[in-house]
Amino acid sequence: MQAKQVRTSWNPKRILYSRKMAPYLFVAPFVASFLIFFLYPSIETIRMSFMSMEGFGKERFVGFYHYERLFNYHFGHAILTNTVYTACVLVIMMTVPIVLAVVVNSRLLKLRNMFRSAFFIPSLVSALIAGIAFRLMFSDMDSGLFNQILHLFGRESIAWNMGYSTGILMMVTLDAWKSIGINMVYCLSALQSIPEDIYESAEIDGASALRKFWFITVPMLKPTLIYIFTLTVIAGYRMFTESYVYWVDSTPGDIGLTIVRYLYQMSFQRNDMGFGSAIGIVLLGIIMMINLVQLRGFGMFGKEKD
Amino acid sequence: MKVKKLTALAVSLLLAVSTTACSGGDGDVAINDDAAKSPDTAETEEITEPADPIELTCWVNEAHTDIFEYGAELYNEAHPNNPIELSLEFYPVTEMHNKLLIALQSGVGAPDIVDVNLTWWSNFMQGDIQFVPLNDIVEPDLDHMVSSRFELYSKDGTYYGIPTHVGATCMYYNMDLIGQAGVTIEEIDAIETWDQYLEIGRKVADATGKAWTAYETLNQRPYWPLLNGCGLDYIDADGNVTMDNEENIAILEWMYDVFQDGLAVEAPGGDLINENFYNWMNEGNCASVLMPSWYMIRLMDYMPDLSGKMIMRPVPVFEEGQPRSTCVGGTPTAITNQCKYVEEAKEFLYWAKLSDEGSIGIWETCKFDPVNLNVWTDARLTEPMDYFSGESFFDIMMPYIEGGIPSPVNPSDAKSTTAQELMRNNVMYQVFVTQEKSPKQALTDAANEVRDLKD
Structure with missing residues (x-):
């Protein structure tokens, strides 16, 4: 009996076709990659945030020292930069994509498909590559595109990358250019799922186009908007590339210093991996808190209870 | 039942791990290949074939x-x-x-x-x-x-x-621009101290309306070379932070005064090694820059219009007896x-x-x-260089270098990278671009931050 069982359990066909085994087999790659590439690094990051790495191969337990160090000018500045940046991007992402989606969804528009793809294509471009073009456009020389625009209004050229507010503007512009398209696609697909008859009955009641937009389109888009809002907040606080493309080696006056940039600077430029890990953990906390508050505000948790 | 589940999980994990192990195996094979090769090379050496x-x-x-x-x-x-x-x-x-x-x-x-x-x-x-x-x-x-x-x-x-x-520093002068102010090469040759340098600078700036020199605001030149010339640095030989001692502050204040007098300007683009600066310099907007030897190739490659107009001279000093050149970068x-x-x-x-x-x-x-x-x-x-008015860097600088030339004092100290990055990112920007802090304030803040780093 025993021998038989062993033999059958090693029959590869039996294993593959077994109802009990198959599910584990299918999830194995995911479980493995989760354990190796997510769980282990996460635990290791938490552990490292309590360690001081001294050069190579030496570490020492320092307790909450790295977390105490976070109360400094640079980190506060980085949180402020991320918050301002996220707020600016949010304002754009909560308005422009909807309007664009409504426009490219309109039957009155000719060449609709061309416009749709034109708005979407920037989302396919890597931010690093787009950044090269934007860096040239924001050049502080007279020949830079945005300085040329200033000249049209009779203004002097400015050094865009040397001022705080212009620096934020540069990063927001790059992100807006890149992300509006994908968010427009989300809105577009949501728009197309709104039943036509709701609009028809509104028309019978004599609703204007604006009222239809405000009282039908916007509420029906709410789930999509929450989705865009959540992702934009996460992306905003995790932002790195938009800063990196403009200020590669150093960020003058911490203009482009975001939380992740600070993490990168500490871990990889100053070899302070323990402190970098602590920044990472705090960033996780910040994003989680904002999203919890925001999802609660949108009533995402209330629904489940009801 | 539970045991079965666990074994199933273990098997699936084993499967996943073996996949990764296989991919790692390729690397091992490559290493073995190399090891197999080395005896070969020893053999071939004996029969003297490449x-x-x-x-x-x-x-x-x-x-x-x-x-x-x-x-x-x-x-x-x-x-x-x-x-x-x-x-x-x-x-x-x-x-x-x-x-x-x-x-x-x-x-x-x-x-x-x-x-x-x-x-x-x-x-x-x-x-x-x-x-x-x-x-x-x-x-x-x-x-x-x-x-x-x-x-x-x-x-x-x-x-x-x-x-x-x-990386010996020297002062690069644009003689074409300086000549427009009626200043001769002999007068430039006679410069020994910073006071003399600024006196001529005043003359040139007033006559031409162009900048006498340029400071980096995203990097540390000429501040760091000036410190080194006086035997100073951010971190001393014993690892103490000296960024905010009196002499260091005095030099940055001196630079700030020159800047306020209009003799020095912010380098376009924030440092002396970017396209914006090259263009600006090439157009003859700046009369002199303090840069190391390795700036020669950049001048020659990126600022071709200055060919035949530039000369190199040793760096002025604050007090007699100080070195006329230092190592930079x-x-x-x-x-x-x-x-x-x-x-x-x-x-x-x-x-x-x-x-x-x-x-x-x-x-x-x-x-x-x-x-x-x-x-x-x-x-x-020592061959004459056309770009530098037919002079040779080595003829000019050898007397100032053969007796020894100072380098930064302690760049191997653990705090050095942070100190340098703070100078680049914060101090220069706060003092010269936004002018939100006095040289003393900016240096004191940076020094305290570096001191706060635990060893």
């Missing part, structure tokens, strides 16, 4: 490519039976440092030979040093080398990096402990950067001043 070249992976600064390629040629001429082949990879300076740091932290993926910028050198001098000691190629030749350059890249008497150049080349052919790599570095032929190559290919003083009087180095 063996397969040893491949050395080098991460280098792209501007230094020719130095390494020429060095490999010299090495292969000297060792026809045991040749090397370079696989050169280029990265931007910061990225190269970050990649190297990760490769050394994780113990895999580092190149055999690597260029490290001085700003980040200290990161590699902590804990168990991952570079190979180079004493046996450095010490025999040290008597005719600029020794302060080697001290810079050493720790506790062990040399870990081979310098690329002396630097890119040491090191061998990592992941290198499999350490002896060959050392020998190659010797040929590329220390030998007389290699040193001449450094000048001829990159226009850098080699650390090997033997060749400074060689005819190929």
Whole structure:
């Protein structure tokens, strides 16, 4: 009996076709990659945030020292930069994509498909590559595109990358250019799922186009908007590339210093991996808190209870 | 039942792990291949036939490519039976440092030979040093080398990096612009102190309306060289933070006064090594800059309109007796402990950067001043340069360098990288761009931040 069982359990066909085994087999790659590439690094990051790495191969337990160090000018500045940046991007992402989606969804528009793809294509471009073009456009020389625009209004050229507010503007512009398209696609697909008859009955009641937009389109888009809002907040606080493309080696006056940039600077430029890990953990906390508050505000948790 | 489930899970994990193990296996095979090859090379040496070249992976600064390629040629001429082949990879300076740091932290993926910028050198001098000691190629030749350059890249008497150049500072004057103010070359020759320098600067600036000199606001020149010239630095030899001591503050305040007087301006683009500055300088907007020898090639390549108009002179001083030139910046080349052919790599570095032929190559290919003083009087180095009004850098600067030239004091200290980055990112910006802090305030704040770092 025993021998038989062993033999059958090693029959590869039996294993593959077994109802009990198959599910584990299918999830194995995911479980493995989760354990190796997510769980282990996460635990290791938490552990490292309590360690001081001294050069190579030496570490020492320092307790909450790295977390105490976070109360400094640079980190506060980085949180402020991320918050301002996220707020600016949010304002754009909560308005422009909807309007664009409504426009490219309109039957009155000719060449609709061309416009749709034109708005979407920037989302396919890597931010690093787009950044090269934007860096040239924001050049502080007279020949830079945005300085040329200033000249049209009779203004002097400015050094865009040397001022705080212009620096934020540069990063927001790059992100807006890149992300509006994908968010427009989300809105577009949501728009197309709104039943036509709701609009028809509104028309019978004599609703204007604006009222239809405000009282039908916007509420029906709410789930999509929450989705865009959540992702934009996460992306905003995790932002790195938009800063990196403009200020590669150093960020003058911490203009482009975001939380992740600070993490990168500490871990990889100053070899302070323990402190970098602590920044990472705090960033996780910040994003989680904002999203919890925001999802609660949108009533995402209330629904489940009801 | 539970046991079955657990075994099932274990089996699935095993499957996943074996997949990764297989992919790792490829690497192992490659290593075995190499090991199998080495006896071969030993055999072929005996019958004096050229063996397969040893491949050395080098991460280098792209501007230094020719130095390494020429060095490999010299090495292969000297060792026809045991040749090397370079696989050169280029990265931007910061990225190269970050990649190297990760490769050394994780113990895999580092190149055999690597260029490290001085700003980040200290990161590699902590804990168990991952570079190979180079004493046996450095010490025999040290008597005719600029020794302060080697001290810079050493720790506790062990040399870990081979310098690329002396990087001696000099003052580059645009004589075309200066001539427009009626100032003659003899007057420039007579400049010895900063007071004399500024006096002539006032004349030139008033007559031409152009800038007399330019400061970096995203980097540390000319502040750092000025400090070094006075024997000062951010961190002293004992590891104390000296960024906010009186002398350091006085020099930044002096720079600030010159800036307020309108004799110095912010360099367009924030430093002296970017396209915006090159264009501006090329158009003749600036009369003088304090830069190291390695700025020659940039002038020649990127500012062609200044050809025949520029001259080089030793740097003015605050008090008599101070050095008229200092070493600025630097890119040491090191061998990592992941290198499999350490002896060959050392020998190659010797040929590329220390030998007389290699040193001449450094000048001829990159226009850098080699650390090997033997060749400074060689005819190929002292040849007049058309770009610099028919003068030679070495003729002019040799008297100020052969007696020794100061380098930064303690760039191997753990705090040095942070200090330099704070100078670049914060102090210069706060003092010269936004002017939100006085030199004293900015330096005090930065110094306190560096002090707060625990050892």
